[in-house]
Amino acid sequence: MDPKPPLRSLTGIKPTGMPHLGNYLGMIRPAIQLTEDCEAFYFIADLHALTTQHDRQALKEHTIQVAATWLALGLDPTRTLLFRQSDVPEVTELCWYLSCVTPLGLLQRAHAFKDAVAKGREITSGTFFYPVLMAADILAYDSDVVPVGKDQKQHVEMTRDMAIAFNFHFGDTLKVPEPRIGEEVATIPGLDGEKMSKSRGNAIPLFLDPKSLKKLVLSIRTDSTPLEAPKDPESCTVFNLFRLLASPEATAELAERYRLGGFGYGHAKLALFDLLEQHFAEARDRFRRHMDHPADVEDVLDAGGRRAREVAVRTVSRVRDAVGL
Numbered sequence: 669m670d671p672k673p674p675l676r677s678l679t680g681i682k683p684t685g686m687p688h689l690g691n692y693l694g695m696i697r698p699a700i701q702l703t704e705d706c707e708a709f710y711f712i713a714d715l716h717a718l719t720t721q722h723d724r725q726a727l728k729e730h731t732i733q734v735a736a737t738w739l740a741l742g743l744d745p746t747r748t749l750l751f752r753q754s755d756v757p758e759v760t761e762l763c764w765y766l767s768c769v770t771p772l773g774l775l776q777r778a779h780a781f782k783d784a785v786a787k788g789r790e791i792t793s794g795t796f797f798y799p800v801l802m803a804a805d806i807l808a809y810d811s812d813v814v815p816v817g818k819d820q821k822q823h824v825e826m827t828r829d830m831a832i833a834f835n836f837h838f839g840d841t842l843k844v845p846e847p848r849i850g851e852e853v854a855t856i857p858g859l860d861g862e863k864m865s866k867s868r869g870n871a872i873p874l875f876l877d878p879k880s881l882k883k884l885v886l887s888i889r890t891d892s893t894p895l896e897a898p899k900d901p902e903s904c905t906v907f908n909l910f911r912l913l914a915s916p917e918a919t920a921e922l923a924e925r926y927r928l929g930g931f932g933y934g935h936a937k938l939a940l941f942d943l944l945e946q947h948f949a950e951a952r953d954r955f956r957r958h959m960d961h962p963a964d965v966e967d968v969l970d971a972g973g974r975r976a977r978e979v980a981v982r983t984v985s986r987v988r989d990a991v992g993l
Contacts, residue, residue: 677706677848678811680713680753680802683721683730687737688871689944690856690864693912694817700742702815708748709809709976710738712969715753715760715801719794735965736958737874740951745968753805755973758980763797763804765987769833770800779822803827806845808980813848821847838990842983856912860889861905872909875952878945885941886934895932906936913947 679699687696702708712731721727735750743750753759775781778799784791806814806827814824824847831842855863858870865871872884888906893899901907901923911919922939925931958965 674705674707675812676709676810677702677813677815678709678711678806678809678845679815680711680716680805681734681738682713683717683727683734685730685866686733686873686875688864688866688873689909690858690871692741692874693856696738696741699815700738703743703748706813709811709979710743710748710750711753711756711805711976712751713753713805716798719792719798731969732962732965733959735969736955736962739958739965739968740875740955742951745972749972749976750968751972751976752969755969756808756977756980758977758984759804759808760801762808762980762984762987763801765991766803766807766830766834767797767800769837770830774826774829775799778826779819799823799826800830803830807831807842808983809976810843810979810983811845812843813846815848818849821849834987834990838987841986841990857905857908859884859887859905872944874948875955877952878949881944882941885937885944888937888940890933893933896929898929899926899931899933901926904933904936906933906940910936910940910943913943918943 679695681695699708699710712734714727714731717727717730721730731752738750739745775796780798781791781796784795802823803826806824807830814827816824824845828844831844834842835844858864858868859872860868860870862868862870872881876884888909890904890906904926907922907926910922914922922936926936
């Protein structure tokens with residue numbers, strides 16, 4: 669009996685500039701681990717980015733930057749497809765077919781759309797139509813699973829609704845995917861103790877040079893407990909960042925030093941800096957090499973795009989036949 673083929677998973681990565689530690693812990697690290705068990709398709713969502721990014725040069729630079737980041741952190745392009753969304757035009761064709769079976773009310777219930785309305789943001793038709801393009805991304809590659817956090821589960825549920833509606837009207841044509849809800853990663857605190865975010869200006873970029881990284885880590889906000897006094901590690905941003913990367917043994921040792929006293933926040937910050945350097949120094953060097961040779965990164969994306977498009981062409985061929993084109 670032939671072995672069962674691995675599940676195919678799909679993940680989109682928006683090109684929004686240099687990823688930070690929160691991106692790594694919340695998405696990049698688990699996504700790369702997933703490639704051990706799944707046939708993974710990872711696309712850089714440059715079409716999605718157009719809803720907010722209108723600087724052509726920035727979009728190009730961010731796309732290369734994101735690809736270089738994933739390659740530097742261990743993504744193997746011989747095992748995993750890494751490609752630009754825009755290199756597979758069949759996705760936008762499929763988007764139109766899906767739009768013809770998608771009720772207006774479904775799009776009006778999208779969390780992102782309702783949030784934009786509630787906050788009084790300018791809403792373009794692209795923003796409103798975003799879930800349909802997202803569904804096309806997933807369905808074009810016959811994806812079995814889509815790894816998401818609980819807050820993103822609606823995206824996959826809407827995709828399932830669109831695929832089921834299409835299959836109802838035109839016969840069994842599209843594979844209906846399942847969400848794969850990853851383990852919840854603890855909220856990753858930024859420099860000010862609030863959730864790490866580029867928009868808050870409190871993020872730790874992944875590939876800072878050592879001098880800049882050390883300066884940033886030393887700026888993490890802490891309380892005024894004196895050096896000699898015992899401290900509560902659980903309430904300290906420095907400790908909470910440390911334990912997200914450290915081994916259980918190293919975490920327990922640092923917690924004990926906090927509780928004993930005679931250990932200042934400056935010592936803890938240096939321990940965190942050393943851990944970050946240990947974890948990312950080699951990846952930073954690889955990232956810089958990739959950024960120094962953008963044509964090589966382009967080659968990886970082009971090759972991934974060609975392979976991804978072969979799959980999408982077959983899917984859209986089935987869809988065209990199903991609708992009578």
